Every structure is written in structure tokens, then in C-alpha cells.
Amino acid sequence: MNEPDFIAALRSLPLHPGARGLADDCAVIAFGSETLVITHDMMAEGTHFRADADMADVAWKLVATNLSDLAAKGAEPVGVLIGHMLGRDDARFVEGLRAALTAFDTPLLGGDTIAAAGARALGLTAIGRATFTPVPARSGAQAGDGVWITGPVGRAMLGFEGDPEHLAAFDRPLPRLAEGRALAPLVSAMMDISDGLLLDAFRMAEASGVTLALDPQAIPAADPAQFDRCIRWGDDYELLFTAPPAARLTVPAHRIGTVATRGAAPLLLGETSLADPASLGYRHG
Amino acid sequence: MNEPDFIAALRSLPLHPGARGLADDCAVIAFGSETLVITHDMMAEGTHFRADADMADVAWKLVATNLSDLAAKGAEPVGVLIGHMLGRDDARFVEGLRAALTAFDTPLLGGDTIAAAGARALGLTAIGRATFTPVPARSGAQAGDGVWITGPVGRAMLGFEGDPEHLAAFDRPLPRLAEGRALAPLVSAMMDISDGLLLDAFRMAEASGVTLALDPQAIPAADPAQFDRCIRWGDDYELLFTAPPAARLTVPAHRIGTVATRGAAPLLLGETSLADPASLGYRHG
Numbered sequence: 001m002n003e004p005d006f007i008a009a010l011r012s013l014p015l016h017p018g019a020r021g022l023a024d025d026c027a028v029i030a031f032g033s034e035t036l037v038i039t040h041d042m043m044a045e046g047t048h049f050r051a052d053a054d055m056a057d058v059a060w061k062l063v064a065t066n067l068s069d070l071a072a073k074g075a076e077p078v079g080v081l082i083g084h085m086l087g088r089d090d091a092r093f094v095e096g097l098r099a100a101l102t103a104f105d106t107p108l109l110g111g112d113t114i115a116a117a118g119a120r121a122l123g124l125t126a127i128g129r130a131t132f133t134p135v136p137a138r139s140g141a142q143a144g145d146g147v148w149i150t151g152p153v154g155r156a157m158l159g160f161e162g163d164p165e166h167l168a169a170f171d172r173p174l175p176r177l178a179e180g181r182a183l184a185p186l187v188s189a190m191m192d193i194s195d196g197l198l199l200d201a202f203r204m205a206e207a208s209g210v211t212l213a214l215d216p217q218a219i220p221a222a223d224p225a226q227f228d229r230c231i232r233w234g235d236d237y238e239l240l241f242t243a244p245p246a247a248r249l250t251v252p253a254h255r256i257g258t259v260a261t262r263g264a265a266p267l268l269l270g271e272t273s274l275a276d277p278a279s280l281g282y283r284h285g
Numbered sequence: 286m287n288e289p290d291f292i293a294a295l296r297s298l299p300l301h302p303g304a305r306g307l308a309d310d311c312a313v314i315a316f317g318s319e320t321l322v323i324t325h326d327m328m329a330e331g332t333h334f335r336a337d338a339d340m341a342d343v344a345w346k347l348v349a350t351n352l353s354d355l356a357a358k359g360a361e362p363v364g365v366l367i368g369h370m371l372g373r374d375d376a377r378f379v380e381g382l383r384a385a386l387t388a389f390d391t392p393l394l395g396g397d398t399i400a401a402a403g404a405r406a407l408g409l410t411a412i413g414r415a416t417f418t419p420v421p422a423r424s425g426a427q428a429g430d431g432v433w434i435t436g437p438v439g440r441a442m443l444g445f446e447g448d449p450e451h452l453a454a455f456d457r458p459l460p461r462l463a464e465g466r467a468l469a470p471l472v473s474a475m476m477d478i479s480d481g482l483l484l485d486a487f488r489m490a491e492a493s494g495v496t497l498a499l500d501p502q503a504i505p506a507a508d509p510a511q512f513d514r515c516i517r518w519g520d521d522y523e524l525l526f527t528a529p530p531a532a533r534l535t536v537p538a539h540r541i542g543t544v545a546t547r548g549a550a551p552l553l554l555g556e557t558s559l560a561d562p563a564s565l566g567y568r569h570g
Contacts, residue, residue, distance in 0.1 A: 001375040003398050009379040016364040016392035027394040029363065031414070032317030038394065040366040040410055044401030078314065079301040081325040083368065083408040090286040094294040107301035109312035109323065113288050116329030118404035123368040123397075125325055125410040129316070 020137060023207055025069040025191060026128075028135045035130035037075035041066050042083075045119040055089040057171040058122070059096030065194065066126035067104055068175035068237040072192040073135045074184025075128030077177070079109035083123030086115045104177065132184040140189040141208035141242040147257035148249070150179050151238040153197045154222035154230025166222065173237045179251045183241055186249060190241040195234040198267065198280035204240060205266035212242075213268040214257035231269075232281060305422060308492055310354040310476060311413075313420045320415035322360035326351050327368075330404040340374040342456040343407070344381030350479065351411035352389055353460035353522040357477040358420045359469025360413030362462070364394035368408030371400045389462065417469040425474040426493035426527040432542035433534070435464050436523040438482045439507035439515025451507065458522045464536045468526055471534060475526040480519040483552065483565035489525060490551035497527075498553040499542035516554075517566060 001009065011022055018029040026039040041062070045051055049058045067077055082097070084090075101108060109127065141147075159170030176192070183190060189208055193200045197219070205212045221230035242259050243249065265273035267280075274280060286294065296307055303314040311324040326347070330336055334343045352362055367382070369375075386393060394412065426432075444455030461477070468475060474493055478485045482504070490497045506515035527544050528534065550558035552565075559565060 001371060003371065003400065006369065006371060006375050006379070006398050009376065010367075010382075010393060010396075013379065013383050014386050014392045016394045018364070019392070019394050022393075022395060024395075027364070027366065029394070029412075031321060031363075032319030034317030036316060036321065036412075038366065038410075038412065040368055040395065040408070041397045042368040042370070042399045042406075042408065044370065044399055044403075044406075046403070047399060047401045078316075079303070079312070081312065081323065081410065082295075083325055083327040083406075084291065085327070085329065085406060086286060086288065086291060090291050091294065094291070094298070097295075098298050101299050107299045107304070108295060108307075109301045109304050109314070110307060110309075110325065111295075112326045112408075113291050114327050114329055114332060114406075115288065116332045116404060116406060118329075118331070119402055121327075121329075121368075121370060121399075121401060121406035121408075123325070123327065123406075123408040125323075125366065127314075127321075127323065 024137050026073050035133050035135060037070055037073045037128040037130050037135060039066055039069040040123060040125045042121055042123045044121045055092040056096030059093045060100040060172050062122055062124045063097065063100035064173045064175050066124045067177060068192040070126055070128040071175045071177045071180035072190050072239055073130065074132050074180045075130050076181065077104060077106040078127045078129055079107045081109050081125040082111035084111065084113045085120045085122060086113060087120045131181045136184050136187050136190040138189055138191045138204050138207035141204060141210050141259045142188050143210060143259050143261045145188050145242040145244055145259040146255050147212055147214065147242050147259060148253040148255050149238050149240050150176055150251065150253050152220035152222045153193065153236050153238065154233060156235035157229060157233035158222055170235060173235065175237060176239050179239055182251045186247045187241040187243050190239055193236050193238050193240050196281045197231045198274065199277060200240055202267045202277050202280055209262055211260045211263045211266055211268060212257055213260050216270045218256045220254050309422050311358050320418050320420060322355055322358045322413040322415050322420060324351055324354040325408060325410045327406055327408045329406045340378040341381030344378045345385040345457050347407055347409045348385035349458045349460050351409045352462060353477040355411055355413040356460045356462045356465035357475050357524055358415065359417050359465045360415050361466065362389060362391040363412045363414055364392045366394050366410040367396035369396065369398045370405045370407060371398060372405045416466050421469050421472050421475040423474055423476045423489050423492035426489060426495050426544045427473050428495060428544050428546045430473050430527040430529055430544040431540050432497055432499065432527050432544060433538040433540050434523050434525050435461055435536065435538050437505035437507045438478065438521050438523065439518060441520035442514060442518035443507055455520060458520060460522060461524050464524055467536045471532045472526040472528050475524055478521050478523050478525050481566045482516045483559065484562060485525055487552045487562050487565055494547055496545045496548045496551055496553060497542055498545050501555045503541045505539050
């Protein structure tokens with residue numbers, strides 16, 4: 001099976017209401033007097049990191065990408081569990097974990113360690129506590145809302161390609177935890193931009209049943225000369241959100257478009273209709 | 286690094302108090318008005334399942350082994366997240382998930398799906414709600430307590446080796462969820478027997494700072510002719526627990542020994558001192 005077929009098959013299983021139909025980045029569970037937000041991501045050697053990557057960077061990224069999912073829910077991290085396959089440079093991996101857990105003030109809760117042959121796969125489960133309910137989702141964008149991002153796109157791409165100014169954007173991304181918490185009460189929809197602005201905006205439009213009309217002049221790109229690539233590359237982990245016109249945002253953000261009722265395509269970039277998700281993401285590394 | 290070295294390195298990281306020093310099967314977190322119990326296990330092709338295994342059995346086992354960790358805490362399952370690497374027989378994998386989630390009345394919460402080369406690694410995170418606090422731990426066994434198991438050991442071994450009567454014990458193990466909930470208020474220490482009775486009893490003795498004195502005559506083995514192997518093989522997922530002499534157990538269980546103050550070795554099997562954990566487990570498929 002390919003990934004869409006597999007996820008469609010999973011949707012036929014008994015789903016928890018907090019699974020949000022497997023269409024969101026996290027599960028959201030009312031638990032006692034609070035709301036639990038939980039996410040799990042895997043990374044595999046050869047697919048998500050190179051065989052010669054610094055394992056400290058890999059560990060950082062494993063933590064950061066999961067915490068970015070919590071950030072998009074306005075959740076405060078409680079802790080993480082790791083699934084670790086032993087291999088080269090495990091001491092570097094632990095040092096990267098230490099750096100990330102310290103930087104994001106998030107403790108280790110547990111996990112599992114295995115020995116196995118072949119390419120390495122690593123998993124991380126992040127648990128958070130919602131700071132605002134209802135917890136923001138990809139769905140919820142309303143016609144008339146503004147579309148915003150918290151920062152420029154393309155920095156991770158430049159870092160991946162060796163630009164010394166942007167190396168950290170690729171190797172050591174920062175989840176927008178404070179921004180997510182500040183925005184959660186204000187937004188109508190929110191997600192992190194992990195797979196590229198266009199593809200993630202498309203997904204938000206689909207989940208919300210609207211069209212997102214983006215203004216290319218308004219989108220901040222780390223390298224305007226490579227605008228088309230910057231808006232397709234992922235790994236930047238800025239937050240993409242929609243908010244009603246009257247919302248008074250409390251964090252710096254760039255207005256990049258407007259939500260419209262669903263038209264012919266879920267996504268408009270200026271005058272261009274973008275209806276095929278296969279054309280929106282940029283396959284990389 | 287090997288596994289003990291890696292886990293020792295992890296212990297130097299910022300740990301959540303609920304991580305229990307990475308010495309237990311689950312993390313236990315006070316969350317709102319309730320207590321969250323969470324565990325993550327991985328399985329890899331070639332190490333934890335054969336390349337020709339029925340992927341439906343693999344999925345069942347991935348669910349069952351994690352729920353067994355919840356059972357040992359007396360926790361009620363809330364849901365699971367899966368980390369799935371695409372590969373052969375994904376439809377069978379989904380069918381096994383469906384069977385297990387239905388059998389254990391546990392919904393899917395979410396997860397992650399990746400495509401990668403090489404041997405497959407699969408992860409599962411199980412979340413539960415404690416039904417009794419304090420939540421039982423491996424530590425807590427007191428001198429004078431009885432040592433008990435909920436059922437015989439060695440059935441999974443016989444099933445693995447082709448005994449038709451015991452195939453299901455290996456392929457489709459049953460977490461002792463009801464037993465764990467009934468026992469949680471009564472026990473001084475509890476864990477599941479995933480790695481073999483002797484090795485897991487050794488770990489309980491170490492975590493509790495006591496000696497467990499086991500009576501070989503009292504240990505129920507699925508095949509008495511292979512007693513030494515039955516008490517070393519794992520994968521049975523019975524519960525091992527200690528309880529004060531006055532405890533009135535509400536589930537059937539076998540008394541297999543007595544807790545003593547720490548002597549020369551953490552484990553006694555009849556008159557034999559067992560001090561080297563390397564001799565206690567049985568390496569298998």
C-alpha cells in the first residue's frame with residue numbers, strides 16, 4: 001500500500017473521537033479535568049536523515065518536529081517517549097536529545113530501545129497539555145478570515161543546501177511553542193508548515209472546506225530569487241493559521257492571504273488555481 | 286552502545302518524575318484530576334518478528350504487548366498511536382490491528398506512516414487511565430509478601446515451536462487487563478512477564494531491593510518436562526506480583542514464592558542462588 005491507501009485503511013478501524021478522523025497532526029483527548037494533546041512521528045535513515053548525518057542533529061529534529069505539532073495545538077509539552085534503534089553515534093544522539101529537551105524545557109518520560117539490522121528507524125511520542133480549548137485544528141478556517149504565517153519560508157531549504165546563515169534552520173529547527181500558545185485562543189485554524197507552505201495550505205483548505213487565496217507578493221521567502229522553491233520546500237516549522245478580521249494578534253505574523261468560500265480549487269496563488277496536491281510539495285533529502 | 290549503556294546515558298537526561306527513573310514499564314503522570322499511564326514499544330523485522338510472519342499477528346502482538354504494560358499498572362486503555370513503516374502485507378497488518386483493537390476495546394488515536402528502505406520497524410504508544418493509585422511499580426515488594434503469577438509460563442515457547450495447542454499463546458497473546466485492574470489495589474509490586482519469569486523476577490527483586498525466593502515445585506510450567514526452558518522463555522504476558530500475606534486476591538493466581546530481605550543474590554530458585562541476569566533469560570526468535 002502507499003501512504004494514502006494505508007491511512008484510508010486505518011480510518012476503517014475503531015477510532016477515538018480525539019483522533020479527529022486521522023486528519024490532524026495530534027490527537028486531542030479530554031482527560032480528567034484537562035485536555036491531553038499527543039503526537040507520534042518516526043524518522044528513518046535514508047528517508048528523513050542521511051546515513052552520515054550528525055546523530056545529535058537527528059535527535060534534535062526528532063524532538064523539535066514533534067513539539068512543533070504540539071505548538072500548532074497551543075499545547076505545552078509535558079514530556080516525550082523515544083523509540084530508539086541502536087546504531088552508530090548513540091552518544092551523539094543522547095547529546096542531541098539533551099540539548100533539545102533542555103532548550104524546550106521538556107523532560108523524558110520513557111520509551112523503548114531495540115537492536116536491529118538495517119536502516120535505522122527512530123520514533124518519538126510527545127505529550128502536551130492544552131492551554132486553550134477548543135484546541136485548534138486544521139479545520140475551522142472561515143470565509144473572510146485572514147491567512148497568516150509566523151515567519152518566512154525557505155530557510156530550511158537554504159540551510160540544507162549549505163547556506164551558512166541558515167544551517168541551523170535545517171539542522172536544529174525551533175518549534176513555535178510560545179507563538180502557538182499565544183495564538184490558540186485567537187485562530188480559527190492552525191497547523192505547522194512541515195511539508196511546505198503550499199501543500200500544508202492545501203491541506204488546511206481541504207480540512208476546512210474552503211479556498212485559501214494566497215497573495216504571492218505577501219509571502220515572505222527567505223530567498224525571493226527562489227520563491228517557487230521556498231513555498232514548496234518544508235521543514236521550516238513556522239505556524240500557518242487563519243483568524244477572523246477582528247482578531248488582535250499578540251505575536252508577529254505575516255498576512256499572506258484571505259479565506260474564501262470553496263471555489264473550483266482549494267488553493268489560489270494570485271490568479272493561479274492549484275488543485276493537484278502532487279504539484280505542491282517539493283521532494284527533498 | 287549496547288542497550289544497558291544507552292539506557293544509562295538516557296538516565297542522565299532531564300527526566301520527568303513520572304518516568305520512574307526509566308526503571309519501570311510505563312510512565313505515570315498526574316494529569317488533571319486523573320493519572321495517565323503511557324508506554325511505547327518497538328518491534329523490528331528480524332529481531333522481534335520473522336520476515337515471513339503473518340503481519341496480522343505482528344500487529345496484534347504490537348498492540349497486545351503494549352497493553353500488557355498497561356495491564357501491569359492496573360490501567361484501562363484509552364487508545365493507541367502507531368508508527369508504521371510501509372511494506373509487504375499492509376492490509377493484513379490493518380486487519381490484525383482491527384482484531385486487536387476490537388478484542389481489547391481500544392480505539393486508534395493516530396500515529397505516523399513512513400516509507401523507508403530496509404528491515405521494517407514498527408512502534409506503538411499505548412495510553413491508559415489508572416484505575417487505582419498509587420499505580421503499582423516493579424519496586425515495592427516487601428519481605429514477607431507472597432510472590433504470585435496469574436498463569437503458567439512456557440505456553441508462548443511451545444506455540445513458537447509449533448505445538449498446535451499453544452500457537453495462539455505466541456501469535457496472539459492476551460494482555461491481562463482485567464486481572465491487572467483487579468490486582469492493582471492489592472499488590473505491593475507488579476509487572477508483566479515479557480522476558481521470562483526468571484529475568485523479570487530478578488528485575489523486580491532489584492527494583493525492590495529484596496530477594497525473591499521462588500519454589501520450583503510451585504511454578505506452573507506449560508511443559509514440566511521442559512521446566513528450565515519454560516521459566517526462561519518470555520512472551521507469555523502473565524502478571525508477576527507480590528502481595529502482603531493478608532491480601533485477599535480476587536483473581537486466580539499461583540503462589541510461587543516469598544519475598545525475603547536482600548540476601549547474597551536477588552533471586553533464589555529453591556536452594557540455588559541466581560545472581561547473574563545473563564543466565565536468566567532465553568534468547569529466542
